[in-house]
Amino acid sequence: MSLALSAGMRDALERWCAGLVALDGAAENTIAAYRADVAGFLAFWCTHQDGPAGLASLGAVQLADMRAWMARERARGAGARSLARRLSAVRSFARWAAEREGIDVTAILSARSPRHNRSLPRPLSPEAARDMLDTVPLQHRDDWQGLRDAAVLTLLWGCGLRVSEALTLTGADAPLPPALRITGKGGRERQVPVLPAAQAAVAAYLRACPHQQAPAAPLFRAARGGALSRRQVARVMEQARAQLGLPASATPHALRHSFATHLLAAGGDLRAIQELLGHASLQSTQVYTAVDSAQLLRIYNDAHPRA
The missing domain is CATH 1.10.150 (DNA polymerase; domain 1)
Known part of the structure; x- marks a missing residue:
């Protein structure tokens, strides 16, 4: 200071x-x-x-x-x-x-706040998200670390968790229940359904993890047993996206964007998606309707026959 x-x-x-x-x-x-x-x-x-x-x-x-x-x-x-x-x-x-x-x-x-255009989230396509989950485990020599990273990213894409929320899970949360109680921004709590694929990914990681699990210990461990960091998750995605030829916007948080966008495209209710994401207001969630509309417009422009 x-x-x-x-x-x-x-x-x-x-x-x-x-x-x-x-x-x-x-x-x-x-x-x-x-x-x-x-x-x-x-x-x-x-x-x-x-x-x-x-x-x-x-x-x-x-x-x-x-x-x-x-x-x-x-x-x-x-x-x-x-x-x-x-x-x-x-x-x-x-x-x-x-x-x-x-x-x-x-x-x-x-004092007037400067005007700025609110940028739209840049989610991954379902295919790119699946490719990411398949490629991330290949960044490690130790299989258990690859399984760990795949489990973390599955929680981001499959459950809409923030990376910080996934990394605050502890041994007491394992095995993952059908629904997790997550404390997000502003101390807001929400119930998040856990897909069987996410439960299976975390279970596979835990079976391979060499570090002893304890209720108060971090669920996701770094190589030496400490807590896995956000930077480590971001770094492994950087490596994987370079191999896949994906843009720099393919970050861990983009998988959370992908969760919301893919749910909306499948007919998900906007209010329900707000609850799953833990947004304080519907306005924060409504940005995904613009993303969905933008994707539809691109598809239309690519596919519409021109004279």
Whole structure:
């Protein structure tokens, strides 16, 4: 955190972050991103003040100051989406500060977020997803590690789990039941049906895994017995997609996108898909209708006879 911040400002930032954990159940990575976003703005503001400034000084922020900060972030390479996220975090912190200090932070709250086009998810086709599951195990000399990676990816594609959710499963979850209770973003719980193929993939991995399973231990183990990391899962998919000639968008999270898109294409109910994905609002799930429509349009354009 910047040394330009006063002790009081640093303490306020940590108390705000602690409140996000306590009230919203925000994930550790989310908190870290918000902390960095707000700390960056506060450091900028303190520089504008020619030295450390207290929390009450936010009442002196003008719209021109907000524009100057946003221009600097743009100059540093922040895209519209990243800048919108940073501004959202700063607004949230400003509201929190206003409630405690009785200050007017209208200028901060009225700063306009940059416009950005929401990119559509880029799922894999069913054929590409199957090829991925067949190719990933070939990246390891030890069969058990290949079975492990195939099991993880089967949970992403077959159950719609986030990779972080799959990697938080423990020995107590094995053997996988017909339905898993998953705690996702914001501490929201959901019941996720487990396909027989996913149960079989995890069972095959566990039979081959050389590390002793314990109820509190991670279900998916790294080579030396520690917890498998998200980066390791991403790396093995990078290797497999290079062999398959798939684009860089073929990531672990793309398999979760594929789960939703393939369900929708098969006639799945949008509200049910929302529940399975653990989205807080239907709006987050509705993006998949655009993906499905875009795929249909491509098929139409490829197949329609032209005069």
